[in-house]
Amino acid sequence: MDAQVAVIGVGSIGSMALWQLARQGVDAIGFERYAPGHDQAAAGGESRIFRTAYLEGPGYVPLLLRARELWRELEEESGQSLLTLNGGLMIGHAESESMRNVLESAARFDLPHQVLDAEQMAARYPQHRMLPGEIAFFDEWAGVLRPEFAVLAAARAARTRGARLVTGHSVTGIEPFSDGVRVHTAVRTYTVEQAVLTAGPWTGRFAPELADQVTPKKLVMTWYPALDVDAYRPDRFPIFIRESGDVHIFGIPTLDGGSVKVAPHASYGDLADADDLDRNVPPGDLKSINRAVAELxxxxxxxxxxxSSYMDAYTSDGHGLVGALPGVDNVWLLGAFSGHGFKLATAFGQVAADLVTDGKTNLxxxxLDPARFIG
Incomplete structure (x- = not known):
């Protein structure tokens, strides 16, 4: 055996899995076709949102609370600042499902928050133009993550603890057998006891039985110049997610001192294959996001x-895949997080290590069981 565990893809989730496995003393090898911290898949784009009161439902909150603890542990271990909790605004119609989910999350888990009406928003956060019937939920435990630096920090921490890393060439396939898993690369074949599949947009390629439920999608992120940049610094402009009618956007305070990141929740189209990403963006594709910025x-x-263009894998129901690869007892799948996985990456790294060492997790x-799509 070359190692106890192979981690296929050392990006958003794989880097954290490798770090957690190394922390538990597991002999692990990470395989990454580029290098940790690259911007070729789902972890690029300078920033990601962290939030605890969840639009997608309160079932995620325990994972988010654990992720928050682990982000701080990674910061301490790496010596890097990765998570800035400057608060977050969830803006939408008071009667919408997403706002009900946020309020239920806060009530069920006693999350620190405030609910602001239009008048209060105008006084505190005049950067936003509120529409009739809208409220804002202020999540005190929300903020900004630095994805490229976080992935690199986790990979380096894993190596410091003894993990190995193979970079610069692709994994061409994995082959589970009765006593282990063969990991085929362009250079050689490795044999391990178990594998953790964290391939991001390439998830369907390594899990063909789920390929019809997983689609890689193009994501485009856009940064807009501020007339008064001081009004958009982290201490005055929380992260935000907004659902105003058909407009679903998110935004992050200025990190470069001049521009503000605002982008749609929606993708910019499906990809037949993750290798087909065209990073060019025709001007016409930006009309809707430009119009939303002008209005709101x-x-x-x-x-x-x-x-900038990136990509991620989306499932047909919008929730990730976490658990055993269907029909296989020594390959664990964590992927297709459908655009909202990075904030949870540290927690899913722990989940991966738990599954490898114990076959189960308390989180x-x-x-998210992949088996929900089988049969």
Whole structure:
């Protein structure tokens, strides 16, 4: 055997899995076609949102609370600042399902928060133009993550603890057998006892039985110049997620001192294969996000000064895949988080290590079982 465990893909989730396995003394090898911290898949784009009161439902809150603890542990171990908790605004119609989910999350888990009406928003956060019937939920435990630095920090921490890393060439396939798993690369074949499949947009390639439920999608992030940049610094402009009618957008305070990241929740289209990503963005594709910025964020100029393309894998029901690869007892799948996985990455790293060492975890992942799509 070359190692106890192989981690296939050392990106958002794989880097954290490798770190957690190394922390538990497991002999692990990570395989990454680029290098940790790259911007070719789901972890690029300078920033990601962290939040605890969850639009997608309260079932995620225990995972988010554990993730928050682990982000701090990774910061301590790496010596890097990765998570800034400057608060977060969830803006939408008071009667919408997403706002009900947020309020239920806060009530069930006693999350520190405030509910703001339009008048209070105008006084505290005039950067936002509120629409009739809208409220804002302020999540005190929300903020900004630095994804590229976080992935690199976790990978380096894993190596410091003894994990190995193979970079620069692709895994061409995995082959489970009765006593282990063969990991085929362009250079050689490795044999391990178990594998953790964290391939992000390439998830369907390594889990063909789930390929019809998993789609890689193109994501585009845009940064807009601020008329008064001081109004958009982290201490004055919390992260936000907004659902105003058909407009579903998110935003992050300025990190570069001049522009503000605002982008849609929606993807910019499906990809037949994750290797097919075209990072070019035709100007016409930006009309809807530019229009939303002009309507809802009047302090920003509605023409972006920076545009970047990335991708992620989405399941047909919008929830990730976490658990045993169907029909296999020594390959664990964590992927297709459908655009909202990075904030949870540290917790899923722990989940991966728990599954490898114990075959189960105390964190709630039942709703993410890949088997829900089988049979």
């Amino acid at each position: 964020l009047p302090g920003l100029l509605p023409t972006p000064v920076r545009i 709630p992942i039942e709703q």
